Amino acid sequence: MSILKSNKAIFSFLIGALVLCFVLNICLGSVIIPFKAVISSLLGYKVEQQTWVTIVNQYRLPKAITAIIVGSGLGVSGLMMQTLFKNPLAGPFVLGITSGASLGVAIVIMGASLIGGIFTGLITSKWTIIIAASLGSFLVLLAVLLVAKKVQDTMAILIIGLMFGSISAAVVSVLSYFSPAEQLQQYFFWGLGSLGNLNWTELFILFIIYSVGIALSILSIKALNCFLLGENYAKSLGINVKQSRFIIIIATSILAGTITAFTGPIAFIGLAIPHITRQVFGSSNHKILLPAVLLFGAIIMLICDSIAQLPTSNYTLPINAITALVGSPIVIWLLLKKQKMIF
Amino acid sequence: MSYNTKMTALKTENLHIGYRSKKQNITIASNINITLQQGELVGLVGTNGIGKSTLLKTLTQVLAPLSGNVLIKEKNSSQYSSNRLARVLSLVLTEKLASKNLKVLELVALGRQPYTNWVGNLSKTDLPIINKALQLTNTVHLKHKRCFELSDGQLQNVMIARALAQDTDIMVLDEPTTHLDMYHKAYILKLLKKLSKETQKTILFSSHDINLSLQLCDKIIVMTKENVAIGTPKDLIQQGIFKTLFPKDLIIFDDLSARFRMST
Structure with a gap:
């Protein structure tokens, strides 16, 4: 029971952190907008300057939501590939x-x-690139x-x-x-990747396809857990190995393929997030890992994007560089702290 | 007489085993007729490369038979869906775990997968079965350890616990005593003996430890190039079958002590 309790605590903390990072991400940017104004424009209240509303609702909000989709989607597809290929170096892009x-x-x-x-x-045309x-x-x-x-x-x-x-x-x-x-x-x-290019229509399409991918991943939880024993054991436990493998590959491809199409190749997140999650939760159970990876992926992507904006400056750094710069030290630190790679 | 009232757990009829390829079928062994009763501990012995693994794979539906039938609980094994089969037949394999990070409890709990819902949630009825499996294998104290922390002997125990949690009438183990020292070889086989008696499961295992198997098993299956024989250790010794098992230049079988020893 103690394990369950501590997991609950971590999950509540992560959800809190996600909300915080989300709001923080929207507050930060090249234009300084007061916190009150950000909240008011998010909730649809009147704001002194109309440009602030436009910046928040048409630019920062879709970008933050894109960050959440990209981080969680790539994290989950990386997790599935690592389990399927029994290889900690696998990521969403190995296929x-x-x-x-x-x-x-x-x-x-x-x-x-x-x-x-x-x-x-x-x-x-942006759509040509996406297609x-x-x-x-x-x-x-x-x-x-x-x-x-x-x-x-x-x-x-x-x-x-x-x-x-x-x-x-x-x-x-x-x-x-x-x-x-x-x-x-x-x-x-x-090739440098970008989160800020999507308008609401594009975001809506991305979200629909993302939901399908995540739904398929959730359906694969039981099979993924059985794959931890190896394929022959999974088969002896009544899992249809070929079919499950097929679904896992499709889910990964939908998630990684679509996200790459809309934002360009975002490196590193898919590889690192599952490792960070495993180290923090100390578990290989996908019933815990999958939701945790969703949260971790979203949080880290929001943080990376906030840094990439270089708040208050007019420059934006390539997101691909930031994900690796932020992510790698976290993975190294966790490995040094726990002295043992959990896989 | 009680012998006859027991149910037949596993039976083969004129079974031919081997591999199919596009050009031709490669037969490993033919005309196998064996019957395993409920509650029996059966050892499968034979030299390296004689086809023990192929036989086990065919009996457990990993490989299709070239011809003939495998009957599991008096029903043709091809009629079982993968999930139904997982409820009557559990495996302990030689392959390594993909993830050694699993906790022992999690690993044993995975044995309940054939009975759980789509997301694999354990119900209230699953927990007592998991605990029972841990108790029977004396692994309760290992419950919260991770698999990489276990010795080979402990890990084998835990893998048997996982198969027990699957709650099947038949358990098949592929060389469960390999890599273990003499004490732990005896320990695992003794455990299998106890399980077959206490839980009335049919337990079939392949092994190179003929000396130990002869002392413990109810029946032995001997695979030689010529045929596949099954019988009680006593009958097989009387038939002199172990004398022909290996070339005689290094080891010989001693009928009196029922064991192999160095030829002097």
Whole structure:
């Protein structure tokens, strides 16, 4: 019972921290807005300056919600990949999903410039990038799923995912070699990742797909726990291994693929959040880990985004750099403190 | 007479085992006819590579038979859904745990998965069964330890507790005594003997510890290149089957003491 109690305490603390980070994230930014005004505009009350309302409701609020979706979604897909592949180094992108998305975007941005003509006009559209990234990751996913159907060995799937990733990366290199500097820079900026690009419509679509991915993850909790024993034990416990593996791969791909399509590749979060959660809770039980990863992912992403904004300055740092700068020390510190990696 | 009134737990009819490939079937052993009764402790012995694992895999539905039938509780094993099968047959395998970070209690509780709801919540009826499994295997004091903290012998005990928690009529163990010292080999086999008597489970295990198995098992299955024989240790010794098991240049079987010893 004591375990249950202490878990409850950590969960209440995490929920509190999430709310705090959420409000803090919205309060901070290049424009200084008084705390009262932020709360009033969030709740729909009158605020002295109309621009404040616009900044909070049209820019900061969607960005904060995006941060929550990205952090929790990538964290959960990383958790599932680490359990499925029995590998603490696995993350949401081991199946080549980011590389697929990058390839899609690279083809649109750099390929179009090579062909020239009517295509160049399309590049500026945000939706073109999103659709290209989705298509890219979807094609890689399809290839991985076809392989997963044929191959019995989970480790083989992991290697094949990595190979697909390498192939996509190679094609991107070839494309960039032939591309003009301007397009190269545009592709480079996409690769840095960004949370602040989504409007409410885009956010709504992202949220719907995210919910489907999370729902599939929750359905996989029992199978994930059985996979902790190994696949043969899972089978002897009545788990349909092939089907469960299929659902886990789909859920991961939906989450990681869609998030990458909308925000660009966000590194590190998917790998680090599950480790942080395991160390803090000292458990491998996915019934505890999954909700905890959702919370931790959201909190850390909100903190990273707040830092990336460099409050009160006009600069915004690339989010990809901040996630690693903030996340790595946390993981190292936890490992040093506990002296033992929990996996 | 009570022998006949007991239920047949596991039975094979003209079973041929092996591997299927596109070109041809590779037969490992053929015409296997064995019957295991309820409450029996049965050891499976044979030389390395003779097909003990293949036989166990076929009996437990991991591999499909090349031909013939496996009957589990008088019903063809292919008729069981994976969940139904998990309620009548539990396994202890040689493969390592994917996560050694699990607490012993969590690990044993996973044995209840076939009976839990979609998210795997334990009900009130599950807890006494888990505690009983821990008591029977003398692992209650290990409850809050993590698996990486256990010795090989303790871990094997806990894996048996997990299989017990699955509450099945049949338990199959693949080489449960490998990597253990002589004392713990005896300890595990003695535990299996006790469990088969106290819980009336049919327990089948493969082992290279023929000397110990002969002293404890109700029946022994001997796999040789020629055939698969089953019988009580006494009958099999009388048939002289152990004399043909290994080449005679290093070890010989002594009928009187019912054990192998160095040939001098």
